[in-house]
Amino acid sequence: MTAELNRTDADALLKQLASRQSELLALTRALVETESPSGDEDGSRAVVTLLADAARNLPGVTTVERLPVENYGEHLRIHLYADDPRDTHTTLLLGHTDTVHLRGSLGLRPWRESEGRIYGPGIYDMKANCALALEALRACASVGLTPARPVVLLLTCDEEAGSNSGRALVEEEAKRAEHVLVLEPSAPGGRAKTARKGTGMYTLMIKGRAAHAGLDPDKGASAIHELARQIERLRSLADAARGTTVNVGVVSGGTRSNVVAAEARAEIDVRFNTSAEALRLDEAIKTLRAFDERTQLTVAGGINRPPLERNNGVMQLYEHARRLAASFDYELGETQVGGASDGNFAAAVGAAVLDGLGLDGDGAHADHEHIIAADIVPRGALLAALIATL
Numbered sequence: 001m002t003a004e005l006n007r008t009d010a011d012a013l014l015k016q017l018a019s020r021q022s023e024l025l026a027l028t029r030a031l032v033e034t035e036s037p038s039g040d041e042d043g044s045r046a047v048v049t050l051l052a053d054a055a056r057n058l059p060g061v062t063t064v065e066r067l068p069v070e071n072y073g074e075h076l077r078i079h080l081y082a083d084d085p086r087d088t089h090t091t092l093l094l095g096h097t098d099t100v101h102l103r104g105s106l107g108l109r110p111w112r113e114s115e116g117r118i119y120g121p122g123i124y125d126m127k128a129n130c131a132l133a134l135e136a137l138r139a140c141a142s143v144g145l146t147p148a149r150p151v152v153l154l155l156t157c158d159e160e161a162g163s164n165s166g167r168a169l170v171e172e173e174a175k176r177a178e179h180v181l182v183l184e185p186s187a188p189g190g191r192a193k194t195a196r197k198g199t200g201m202y203t204l205m206i207k208g209r210a211a212h213a214g215l216d217p218d219k220g221a222s223a224i225h226e227l228a229r230q231i232e233r234l235r236s237l238a239d240a241a242r243g244t245t246v247n248v249g250v251v252s253g254g255t256r257s258n259v260v261a262a263e264a265r266a267e268i269d270v271r272f273n274t275s276a277e278a279l280r281l282d283e284a285i286k287t288l289r290a291f292d293e294r295t296q297l298t299v300a301g302g303i304n305r306p307p308l309e310r311n312n313g314v315m316q317l318y319e320h321a322r323r324l325a326a327s328f329d330y331e332l333g334e335t336q337v338g339g340a341s342d343g344n345f346a347a348a349v350g351a352a353v354l355d356g357l358g359l360d361g362d363g364a365h366a367d368h369e370h371i372i373a374a375d376i377v378p379r380g381a382l383l384a385a386l387i388a389t390l
């Protein structure tokens with residue numbers, strides 16, 4: 001990670017990206033106008049067809065693989081500059097083709113350009129970034145900056161649904177990779193994401209004993225009263241200084257106000273910055289003991305995504321990216337965020353990960369989802385420079 005970018009090469013990349021902006025936007029528009037919510041098999045296959053067709057003309061491409069996934073569609077894996085698909089020390093570009101926007105969203109919120117912003121369902125998270133990755137790869141070849149390492153572009157189709165099938169593939173490729181560049185949207189202002197919290201989800205079920213609230217209150221053991229005390233205990237597991245949060249987001253239980261509740265349950269979301277905190281929370285939640293021994297607690301769930309920790313590997317990668325960007329007067333900030341991505345899985349297997357390399361914009365998963373058009377050229381050049389110099 002020592003190679004720098006001289007001004008001539010930087011200018012050549014910027015020029016190349018600018019010359020391809022209309023093609024990039026045409027592909028982005030085709031992707032956005034092909035709706036692909038997670039679990040929509042036809043939509044998934046259709047966007048993969050668009051991307052696979054575009055990838056076949058790219059210089060350096062050795063294989064384009066469409067990997068079918070039951071109930072979701074297809075993952076897409078593209079190898080470039082690779083002699084052998086089992087090559088190690090690769091640069092992995094990681095993204096996804098599914099969106100959270102239900103089929104029909106496009107009719108309500110069609111492609112629209114206004115005041116330098118381009119709107120459309122899934123454009124920012126992350127269809128424009130799929131197109132950007134292809135153009136960044138093309139730019140490397142066009143200006144003669146052939147990457148020194150094999151490059152893998154992996155676009156999964158179930159990231160927004162928790163990566164049930166994508167996870168193993170992400171981990172497999174991340175283990176082989178020297179660096180992982182995650183194409184997730186940047187934070188506002190184009191900032192890269194140098195840390196993401198890990199997440200866990202639990203359900204706490206409490207069984208008590210029903211009784212008449214007036215006649216025999218002592219014969220009952222209230223699951224709801226027990227739950228109330230457990231909620232306080234759960235809240236005490238949060239640690240603001242460490243960024244650990246615990247949210248009891250759903251509760252239910254009981255049948256009538258004059259019946260001591262026989263059952264209650266709560267759904268809990270936890271987030272943490274470190275694996276140590278994940279272990280502490282997981283253990284504490286799984287070993288919750290009843291205050292009222294006549295009630296029984298059962299806990300389901302567990303850690304869902306490990307944290308993407310801001311370690312040396314991440315910060316070196318970020319510093320390298322920041323310097324590359326500065327070489328053409330583009331400022332790359334960084335931040336840490338609470339939401340998780342497939343970058344979390346890549347980091348957990350030990351890869352150096354830089355996340356949030358996608359375009360500047362706003363409104364991921366929301367109605368006003370958009371990208372900033374002026375960011376396309378410098379962001380594409382930055383991505384190309386990273387691929388070429390790592």
Ligand SMILES: [Zn+2]
Nearest residue numbers: 125126184185
């Ligand atoms: Zn995403």
